[in-house]
Structure formats: structure tokens, C-alpha cells
Amino acid sequence: MSHTRIFTTILITLVFYACQTGPRQGEVTKIDASNIDKFCLQHDVEITKDGLLLKNQSSSITSQFNVRNFELTAKLKTTQGAEGILIFDATDAASNADGYEVKINNSDYRIGKLQKTGSLSRIRNNFVRTATDNQWFTLGVNVTANHIKVLVNDKTVCEYDEPANVERAGDISGRVLREGRIVIRRSNGIGELLLGEMTIKPLTSEQKGQNSPAIQDSLTKIVDRLNDQEFPLIDFHTHLKGGLTIDQAYTHAHQIGCNYGVAANCGLKFPVTNDSTLNVYYNSISKEPVFKAMQCEGREWVTLFSPHAVARFDYIFTDAMTWTDLKGRRMRLWIPEETFIDNEQQFMDMLVSKIEAILSQEPVDIHANPTYLPAKLAADYDRLWTPERMDRVIKVLKDNDVALEINARFKIPSITFIQRAKAAGVKFSFGTNNGSNNDLGRMEYCLKAIREAGLTGADMFIPRPANEKKVMKAGLPAKITG
Ligand SMILES: [Zn+2]
Numbered sequence: 001m002s003h004t005r006i007f008t009t010i011l012i013t014l015v016f017y018a019c020q021t022g023p024r025q026g027e028v029t030k031i032d033a034s035n036i037d038k039f040c041l042q043h044d045v046e047i048t049k050d051g052l053l054l055k056n057q058s059s060s061i062t063s064q065f066n067v068r069n070f071e072l073t074a075k076l077k078t079t080q081g082a083e084g085i086l087i088f089d090a091t092d093a094a095s096n097a098d099g100y101e102v103k104i105n106n107s108d109y110r111i112g113k114l115q116k117t118g119s120l121s122r123i124r125n126n127f128v129r130t131a132t133d134n135q136w137f138t139l140g141v142n143v144t145a146n147h148i149k150v151l152v153n154d155k156t157v158c159e160y161d162e163p164a165n166v167e168r169a170g171d172i173s174g175r176v177l178r179e180g181r182i183v184i185r186r187s188n189g190i191g192e193l194l195l196g197e198m199t200i201k202p203l204t205s206e207q208k209g210q211n212s213p214a215i216q217d218s219l220t221k222i223v224d225r226l227n228d229q230e231f232p233l234i235d236f237h238t239h240l241k242g243g244l245t246i247d248q249a250y251t252h253a254h255q256i257g258c259n260y261g262v263a264a265n266c267g268l269k270f271p272v273t274n275d276s277t278l279n280v281y282y283n284s285i286s287k288e289p290v291f292k293a294m295q296c297e298g299r300e301w302v303t304l305f306s307p308h309a310v311a312r313f314d315y316i317f318t319d320a321m322t323w324t325d326l327k328g329r330r331m332r333l334w335i336p337e338e339t340f341i342d343n344e345q346q347f348m349d350m351l352v353s354k355i356e357a358i359l360s361q362e363p364v365d366i367h368a369n370p371t372y373l374p375a376k377l378a379a380d381y382d383r384l385w386t387p388e389r390m391d392r393v394i395k396v397l398k399d400n401d402v403a404l405e406i407n408a409r410f411k412i413p414s415i416t417f418i419q420r421a422k423a424a425g426v427k428f429s430f431g432t433n434n435g436s437n438n439d440l441g442r443m444e445y446c447l448k449a450i451r452e453a454g455l456t457g458a459d460m461f462i463p464r465p466a467n468e469k470k471v472m473k474a475g476l477p478a479k480i481t482g
Contacts, residue, residue, distance in 0.1 A: 025204040032197035051196040060185035068179040069208040072141045075196035082191030089180035098174035108465035118157030144209040159254040161214035223257040231457045236261035236429045242436025267297025275309040298322040299480040307471045314463040317366035320355045323482040339374045354482045361481045363470035371413040403427040403461035411445045418453045429461040
């Protein structure tokens with residue numbers, strides 16, 4: 001047994017769960033390799049020159065004092081696949097269910113747990129990768145009155161206002177603000193988790209702030225339940241346009257309890273038309289805790305960008321609202337003057353053929369604004385979208401592993417279409433496609449689709465990991481698809 005192990009074992013024996021007097025209000029307590037007086041190390045925590053190494057599946061570090069309102073910053077590093085949790089307001093450090101939990105998980109998408117670092121677990125989940133394995137990052141938690149804020153590398157990832165008389169059921173019943181301990185623990189047996197240092201500052205009564213009124217209505221209850229179920233409640237189709245800033249988008253996400261994917265419009269006659277403008281856009285949002293997306297516009301986009309530049313994005317998507325008809329007329333279906341319908345049945349057949357060409361040849365992850373019809377035909381949606389036409393679209397989605405967007409703004413596709421696609425095993429994404437800074441909404445149609453089509457978390461799209469990008473595997477088509 002090493003000196004470290006002996007030292008750790010003696011320490012555990014001496015101070016096991018003995019609650020000490022904690023730091024005074026306003027006073028900063030720091031834990032690092034040279035100062036562990038006020039903390040208890042359990043189950044193989046090794047003191048190394050870089051910090052405290054949590055070596056196995058049940059390794060943990062627990063404060064020997066309680067705090068209620070505080071500012072905490074932990075400098076952490078994971079190796080590949082390692083997952084952990086930071087617990088606060090824990091009254092019983094041996095119980096996993098007690099206290100609020102913040103996830104530590106830097107694995108790529110579709111690898112390991114769905115929730116990523118900074119997720120206020122099952123209360124306001126975060127699914128966006130905010131940190132990277134093998135690189136130091138900071139995890140911050142601030143609790144003031146009823147307000148909880150979680151930050152990763154100084155960017156706010158989750159915010160939550162605990163309602164008065166909050167009620168939680170089942171195994172999250174302990175996630176209620178009160179005075180409690182701080183715990184960092186491992187939650188899987190893969191890789192290693194290293195704590196470089198952690199500072200905790202209890203707040204004085206002047207610093208702790210007032211209670212914020214929490215929104216409590218029927219939609220909040222649905223959103224709370226979906227968060228508890230770890231349903232990936234993500235709006236993958238938003239745009240920073242019409243004055244909408246990233247901070248406004250984030251504030252809105254906090255208020256409605258979802259995550260956002262933010263997309264640039266990329267294509268002919270759009271602001272982003274080549275690799276250089278695409279890279280500028282990516283770099284402008286690369287550090288933000290949102291999914292980074294590219295909306296591929298028109299059909300010409302395949303000739304404007306390189307696969308490598310496209311693959312930097314978490315996912316890419318396109319719709320079938322821009323294409324050229326058999327008479328050579330380039331149409332944009334949302335603009336009446338640019339839409340030509342000589343015969344409605346012929347038009348519908350041509351639309352379905354265009355969707356098949358686009359989704360089978362363009363390496364996109366999501367089909368956006370699906371089943372959209374020009375204003376002239378929209379009233380006849382149910383008649384024109386026959387079962388045969390629906391099934392052709394569903395088949396091309398399934399055959400090419402493209403997710404079907406459920407669009408909150410246009411309320412498409414119909415619930416009938418969604419039910420049919422679910423039965424065929426198609427994956428879904430939610431998208432608002434906002435046009436400005438005042439029409440983000442609360443994804444009402446998507447919540448309705450969850451209820452009426454019985455969607456579960458397993459039905460939902462999650463971006464591909466870096467080495468699985470379709471554009472890198474298939475490349476881009478040499479010619480435009482329609
Ligand atoms: Zn859009």
C-alpha cells in the first residue's frame with residue numbers, strides 16, 4: 001500500500017462523516033492536493049501533483065460542512081469515457097438520490113450518457129457538449145435563494161428557479177434546495193476524473209438575492225416531466241436573425257426548459273455562401289453552449305462548400321422548399337410569385353420526387369419544414385398528402401437515416417404523418433425555424449406531437465459523433481439534386 005493510500009485510509013477513518021464547522025459566509029474555502037482538511041475522500045481517491053484523482057466507480061470527495069447559498073468553482077479533467085456528478089444540497093452523502101446533481105460527461109454524441117457536462121440532471125437537462133476529454137475545464141454552480149445557475153468554462157449552461165412548495169416524486173424527491181453537503185463522485189467505471197481544485201464561497205445574506213418567481217403553468221408541468229424522463233427536449237432549428245441574439249435565445253431556453261441548436265442559412269443568395277463565410281459563422285458560436293448547425297439552402301449548396309467545412313457542424317439540415325421544376329423554373333415555395341402550379345396532382349408528384357432526390361443524395365441529418373405546401377395548396381394538405389405520398393417520403397427518410405423535423409412554426413407534418421413515420425421507425429427532431437426575436441414560442445406543436453403520437457426519448461434524433469458524419473463518409477454530390 002502506498003503512503004498516499006495509507007494517508008487516505010487514516011483520513012477516512014478519522015473524519016468519516018463528522019460534520020465540521022464550515023467556512024464562514026463570504027469566506028472562500030479551497031480544496032486541492034495540499035488542502036483537504038474540510039473534505040472526506042472515499043474509495044480510492046489518490047492525491048497526485050495535479051490534484052485529486054477519483055480512480056474507481058465509487059470514488060468520491062465530500063465536504064464535511066453544509067452550505068445553502070454559495071458560489072462554487074471546480075477545475076476538472078476527464079479522460080476518455082469518464083463520467084461523474086457534482087451533488088449539492090446532499091444531506092446523506094451515501095445516498096445517490098439526495099440533493100441536486102450536475103453531470104460531468106464529455107463524451108461525443110451517441111457515446112455514453114445523453115446528458116453532458118453542466119446538466120442540472122432531470123430538472124433542466126443539458127445535452128450539448130460543453131467540454132472535452134483530456135482538457136481542463138471549470139464547472140461552476142451558484143445557488144442564491146431559489147435560483148440555481150450552472151456554468152461550464154464561464155458560460156451559463158443551465159438556469160432554474162425552484163418554485164415555492166416544490167413537489168418532486170420518486171427518486172428525485174430529494175432535489176430540493178436546503179442546507180447540505182457538496183459531493184463530487186464518479187458515476188461510471190471508465191477512465192479517470194481529476195479534480196485540480198475547488199473553491200466554495202458561502203454567500204452572506206446581502207449577497208444571496210431575492211426569490212425569483214418561477215413560471216408555473218400547464219406547459220411547465222409537461223416540460224418538468226419530460227426533463228425528469230431525460231427526454232431530449234431540443235429545438236434543433238433556430239436562427240440568430242431578426243435581431244435575435246445568442247443571449248436572448250439562451251434566456252428563452254432557460255425560461256421554457258429546453259436546449260437550442262442554432263443554424264446559419266447557407267446557400268446561393270444567403271449570407272453564408274462559401275467555406276470562408278461558413279468558418280466565420282462557426283467560429284462565432286463555437287464556444288456557446290448550443291448545438292451548432294448548418295441549414296443547407298436551395299440545391300446549389302452542394303457545390304459551394306467543402307465536406308471538411310460542413311463536417312465541423314454538429315448536424316446539417318435542409319428542406320424541399322427550393323427546387324427547379326420540369327419547365328426549368330427555380331421555385332421558392334414560400335414566395336407566391338415564385339411558385340408555379342399548373343396542375344396540383346402533377347405538382348405534388350413532382351414535390352415528392354424532389355424530396356426523394358434531395359434526401360437520397362444530399363448528406364443531411366434532418367429534413368426540415370417537411371411536407372410544406374405553398375399557400376395556394378395548404379388548405380388541402382390532408383387530401384394532397386395521400387398515404388402513398390406519405391409512405392414514399394417516409395421510405396426515403398428511413399433508407400437514408402434522415403430525421404424528420406416536427407416544425408413548431410408551421411405545425412407540420414400532420415399528426416397522422418408523424419404517427420405513420422414513427423411506426424416505420426423514423427427518428428424525429430423538433431424545430432421552430434424562427435424568423436425573428438419574438439417568435440421562438442414554446443414548441444407547443446412538438447409537445448402536442450409527443451402526446452398524440454406517443455413519442456419517447458428513443459424516437460428522437462441526436463447528432464452523430466465526429467467520426468460518423470454523413471458528409472465525410474458519402475461526400476457531396478457532384479451535381480445539384482433538383
Ligand atoms: Zn430555417
